[in-house]
Amino acid sequence: MDINEKFVITINRELGSGGHTVGEKLAQKLGVKYYDKAQIEGLTEKFGLPVEEIERIKRQKKSWWTTFNEFYDKCFSLHLSADQDEKPTTAAMFETERRILEELAHEESCVVAGRSAFLVFREWPNHLNVFIQASMGYRLQRIMKKQKVSLGKAQDIIDEVDEGRENYLNNYSSRSRYDTRNYQLVISMDEMTEDGAVDVIMAYIKAMSGC
16 A cells, blocks of 8 residues: 555444544544544435435536535535435445445545445555454453443443444445454554554555555
8 A cells, every 4th residue: 555645544443442543543643534434424314415416426526525515515404304204225325325435535545434444445446454453351441431331331332333333234245344354454452552553554554565
């Protein structure tokens, strides 16, 4: 991967591993934007943007992202008041999410964290897929501290999120998010700080580029 050319880095991570913060810090170090799962879901659900509208926007002369934001400003109140039946199906939202991710990467270099990003960009030129993981004990302690919950509650939260993320991917792919073949780099956080993980990723990028 060459950071002197337009690139995309995906960060898939286990809940409680610190991967979200690693992604943010990495984007800051590289001087690019960071998009996480919540932001992408927000774009998909709040905008209610169908694939056909994305294609229309792509044909405009203005920046795709500028036009996208203009579309949002114009239609935001309408989408907030739309009936449930008018909202896109889950499959349509997945397709919209995929298109949004691709257009973000076409516009500029970025770091993307989310459940489907590594799948979307698996054949993308100049990309790096990273998986951030940690032992269950590490994840439990982090969730307990961050969300101020008991051990049992932290376990329930992790189990629910792990199952939901795996099921989401299985709905649209035969792949498992835990298959390390999906990634060029897998990092365990048990004995590493978030800044240390960023340094590992930067060193890997340097090695990939041959610099």
